[in-house]
Amino acid sequence: MRSNSMTSGKPRLAYIGVGLMGGPMAARLAGLGYKLRVFDADAGRQAAAMASGAVGAASPKDCVEDADLVLLNLPSQAAVETVVFGQAGLSDALLSPQIVVDFSTVSPDFCRSIGWRVQAATGCEWIDAPVSGGPSAAGEGTLTIMAGGSDWAIARIRSLIQDIGRQFTHVGQTGMGSVAKMIAQLVVGTNYAVLAEAVRLAEAAGMDAALLPECVKYGHADGVLMQQLYPRIAAHDFAPRAYARQLLKDLDMVQELARSSGTATPMSGQAAQLFDLLIAAGHGDIDGTGIYRLYEGAPSHLTAIGESARA
Template sequence: MADVAFLGLGVMGYPMAGHLAKNGHTVTVYNRTASKAEKWAADYEGRTADTPAAAASGKEIVFCCVGNDDDLREVVLGENGALSTMKEGSVFVDHTTASAEVARELYAAAKEKGIAFVDAPVSGGESGAVNGVLTVMCGGDEPDFERARPVMESYGRSVRRVGEAGSGQLAKMVNQICIGGLVQALSEGIHFAQKAEIDVGIVLDIITKGAAGSWQMENRGATMNEGKFDFGFAVDLMRKDLDICLTEARRNGASLPVTALVDQFYADIQKDGGGRWDTSSLIKRLK
């Protein structure tokens, strides 16, 4: 069992940190809103800290799941950042969906202090975090990944190293690119079935078992047909992720025409007040 810290108790971080505690690890948490950290500590009999530095002090592994590149730099490199108190030989594991650029930057900064850094964005949404069945895509040095992997398996059903620093973030970009295209295609398929006045539920049940089947169809098809979107992964967050994808594509020369189009479709949803709706709300544009 490890003595660890978890920085950031949002929709994903709160249950992830909880799984660490339930699996017997000693967990100290930090959250920008202190009341949330106190609630977590009451729920899981853990400890709280006032700053990232205080939470990370002396810990074997420090986990993090915050909002974006700037938030990540603040909790890692800021005046009260985690690297200022982490001990040599410890590991920082970042679960934020961020850029590959910031992952490489923080990997280098940590290495200068004798600290390991693993970028480890996750997929599976809030339900995956709550149920402890996330997919974790990791970048970094293999020995460092292997040290952290057994602890990450507290909430990860599949925990894999993709490659060097930044590779985990690049894999998450591939994940988001694929999801965007799948949700738009599913939206058009359901919309077509509705206009054709056939039973959408029966159609989805049939084709889910064939070549068109996907996680999105199985988990979002019925709610899309019913027009329910007040749950799941928010459009605002998806746009943040797609912006990361498109920025990286401009850097590496990848052509992402469908991703760019779907990003604009999500912008339409935001304009209609759906920024907090689930990403499956793309179908709303077609009505």
């Protein structure tokens, strides 16, 4: 059993994956005085985290030395699998009572499976804690966090969560945080498509599209996405806050969850088709707002999707 510092002060942290979201989250934690070791497969990202006050590590295994909490923020299930069970992975070094907190967006079934495997191999508990809010909220400590894990493990991370999020919900056991995130991504992913469609229709009808958030403020069409996301689409701002390819990955996982749950999600299925077209056109690394690009010109391919949905 590895000793820990959690009863006497801030927990010591290992942070693996310091990219678009993990980078600002790690920088915030370092700025708040947490002792932080970081690893990223991209040397440039790791160097940026080190410049913010973290200590670099040579591998995931090396990263967890003396850590109380092991934080993951990775782009895919394959990346999580590699970090945990690959060469020089976490499973070679984890010891109870360390806790793994995975901020990645992955499927509920994957969370349950890898959580069980980690606990069986190391005795360490696994919390799935996907986040929402984007890079700016990550840096400001105002993320929305939904978590699955045991009551004991959740109690041990609450002080950390208070430093990175303003809204936290313990949804249930391991995997249930990811269920909540899948449903949230259904709402977000379909809204990217709907808001892009609204921008293009306003433009095509001769309206100043940028005025719509003011027009609908306090009405039924108002909301955070209308006030924060729509203006970026109207400004044709496609700088990545959330990669389009990641949104497609999430929408595909929504479809998997729907199938395994015995229900249907046709709206998110249509949104996934649109993001599939966007990525096939070579736009996977722009922001999800870039779905607007499908509407440029004479988008007969979109008319076909709309007609097939009503057939």
